[in-house]
Amino acid sequence: MKKVLLVRLSSLGDIIFNLPLANVLKNNGYEVTWIVSEKGIDIVKDNPAVDKAILIPLKKWKKEGFSIKNLIEFIKIIKDVRSQNFDVALDTQMMFKSMIWMKICKAKRKICLKYGREFSSWGGTEVIDRIPNPNFSKNIVFHHLWYAKYLGLDGADNVKYTLPPANQETINKVDQLLKNVDKSKPMVVISPATTWRLKHWNKDNWKTLVNAIKDKCSLVFTGMESDKELISYIGGNNFINLAGKTNIKDLIEIFSRAALVMAPDSGSAHLARATEKPAVISIFCCTPPTLYGPFGDDKKYFALDGNLKCQPCHTRKCPLEGKDAEQCVNYPKPEKIINIVNNILQNSKHSV
Numbered sequence: 001m002k003k004v005l006l007v008r009l010s011s012l013g014d015i016i017f018n019l020p021l022a023n024v025l026k027n028n029g030y031e032v033t034w035i036v037s038e039k040g041i042d043i044v045k046d047n048p049a050v051d052k053a054i055l056i057p058l059k060k061w062k063k064e065g066f067s068i069k070n071l072i073e074f075i076k077i078i079k080d081v082r083s084q085n086f087d088v089a090l091d092t093q094m095m096f097k098s099m100i101w102m103k104i105c106k107a108k109r110k111i112c113l114k115y116g117r118e119f120s121s122w123g124g125t126e127v128i129d130r131i132p133n134p135n136f137s138k139n140i141v142f143h144h145l146w147y148a149k150y151l152g153l154d155g156a157d158n159v160k161y162t163l164p165p166a167n168q169e170t171i172n173k174v175d176q177l178l179k180n181v182d183k184s185k186p187m188v189v190i191s192p193a194t195t196w197r198l199k200h201w202n203k204d205n206w207k208t209l210v211n212a213i214k215d216k217c218s219l220v221f222t223g224m225e226s227d228k229e230l231i232s233y234i235g236g237n238n239f240i241n242l243a244g245k246t247n248i249k250d251l252i253e254i255f256s257r258a259a260l261v262m263a264p265d266s267g268s269a270h271l272a273r274a275t276e277k278p279a280v281i282s283i284f285c286c287t288p289p290t291l292y293g294p295f296g297d298d299k300k301y302f303a304l305d306g307n308l309k310c311q312p313c314h315t316r317k318c319p320l321e322g323k324d325a326e327q328c329v330n331y332p333k334p335e336k337i338i339n340i341v342n343n344i345l346q347n348s349k350h351s352v
Contacts, residue, residue, distance in 0.1 A: 004030040005081070005089040005105055007098045008040070009056055012248070012267035013292070015040030016161070016274050017140045018092055022049040023160040024148040033084060035101050042248035043271075046164040054080065058097070082106050090147045091116070091123055099123035111147060136288035136312065139295050159296070161274040166253045174253045177242055181218045186259035186348040188217040188341070189278070192234060193227040194266035196316055198286040201264055201329060206234040208334040209262075213341050214239070222246055222254065222268065259348035260341065265292050273301065279344045281337060285328040288312035302340055306331020 004025050008018045015036065025032050026049045033052040036044045038059045045053040054077065061070050081104055089107035091098045094116030102110050102123030112124035121127050128150055133143050141159055148156035166174075181187055192206050210219065214235070221236035225244035236243070246254065251271055255261050261272035262281045269282040273294040280294040284305040289312075293303020305311050311328055313319055318326045 001029055001031050002087040003084060004032055005084065005086040005101075005107055006032060006034045007089060007091045007101050008093050009035060009037040009058065009097060010039040010093075012039050012043070013270040014093070014140075015043050016267070016270040018144050019043070019047070019049060019161050019163075019274060020141050020159045021090075021092070021144045021148055022047070023162060024145065024153055024155055024158060025049075026051075027155060027158075028148075028153040030088075033086070035081070043163065048162045048164075056101075078104055088151070091120060092144050092147065094120045096120060111150065133291055136291040136314075138290070139293070140291050161276060163252050163274055164249070166249065166256075170249045170253050174250055174257070177245065177250070178220070178240070178254070178257070180240060181220065183218075185216065185218045186345050187220060187257060188213065188260045188262070188345075189220045189222060189254060189258045189272075190234075190236070191222045191261065191263040191266065191268035191272075193223045193230055194264050194268075196265075196286070198316060198318060198326065198329065199264045199266065199284075200230075201283045201285060203230060203233055205330070205334045205337075209337055209341070210235040212334070212338045213345070216342070216345050217259070220254070220258070222251060260344050262337075262341075265289075269294065279348070281340060281344075283332070283337070284312070285331075286311070286313050286315060286318070288314060300344075304332050304336070304340075 006022060008015060022032055031051045032049060033054060034044045034050050035054045035056055037056050041053060041055050044050050064070060086105055086107035089102055089105050089110045091102050091112040094113055096118035099120040099122060110123060110125045112121055112127060114121055114127045114129045130146060145156055219239040221231045221241045223231055223243040228243045231241055231243050252275060255272040256275045256277045258278040260279045263269040265282055265284050265287045269280060272278055272280045279300045281302045282293050284303060289303035289305050294301035306328055308328055310320060
């Protein structure tokens with residue numbers, strides 16, 4: 001059995017986008033080891049597609065700063081990585097922090113893309129001369145699967161997601177969190193927030209949407225503690241509000257029980273798609289839906305934007321000024337989403 005090292009430390013969405021690659025590697029007989037940070041460890045650890053997860057605690061190291069304890073931990077991880085004698089190492093992060101681990105590992109073949117950021121291609125002994133999605137024309141998942149094609153693996157176009165199975169503790173916790181859900185109606189989960197401000201759909205649009213569908217489904221809201229104000233504004237306090245009460249494992253279980261999940265371009269949307277259970281509506285403002293949107297069954301997965309001339313800009317700060325600035329967050333209009341939701345709910349099975 002050949003051994004492969006997959007170097008993708010973050011973020012949550014990008015970890016999920018690499019799961020099909022891990023599955024292709026696994027299905028072709030590779031023993032898959034994945035280097036990952038805290039943001040993705042709950043996706044990678046115990047995942048059927050991954051034999052070993054190596055945690056790089058970047059968040060902890062950054063918070064605590066230099067210390068002898070952290071240095072010893074770093075050295076232990078280096079020794080672990082170098083002792084594996086990998087046949088192949090793949091850098092799908094293509095940043096300086098991933099290049100370091102490509103340099104550290106003793107893989108016989110170290111493969112990366114020529115057009116990576118922060119001199120990351122220096123970490124490779126084999127460099128794929130391919131521009132990644134130059135026109136945002138294809139989903140990022142297929143960009144990562146190019147590594148499988150380069151290796152000549154069978155099923156290099158197969159898109160299969162796997163997630164760690166829920167343990168009984170998680171199941172019991174989610175049962176308790178959802179104990180007041182009206183099981184006579186389909187459960188719809190709304191996760192309205194993410195870390196990019198320009199990815200946020202207009203909060204009044206969310207409010208209009210909630211008012212239009214609230215009697216047709218059981219609404220559940222998820223998010224971080226910092227999202228409570230937004231969720232409260234759009235009506236989340238009138239329903240089940242789980243902001244700040246869930247971790248990644250909880251969300252996997254919650255999304256798996258839902259008929260529909262709605263979110264902006266965010267880790268929540270990508271996680272919901274990876275469960276392969278609910279319908280997913282992802283609303284795009286500044287980022288390209290063709291690159292990051294849920295795809296597959298076009299009656300189940302929807303990636304929508306406003307079709308504005310300026311979309312997608314793919315930037316954190318709007319390049320326009322005056323009345324044209326930040327218009328992308330106002331589209332699509334709620335009526336378009338409401339129509340899609342109604343069609344989904346008409347054909348959905350009650351869950352929870």
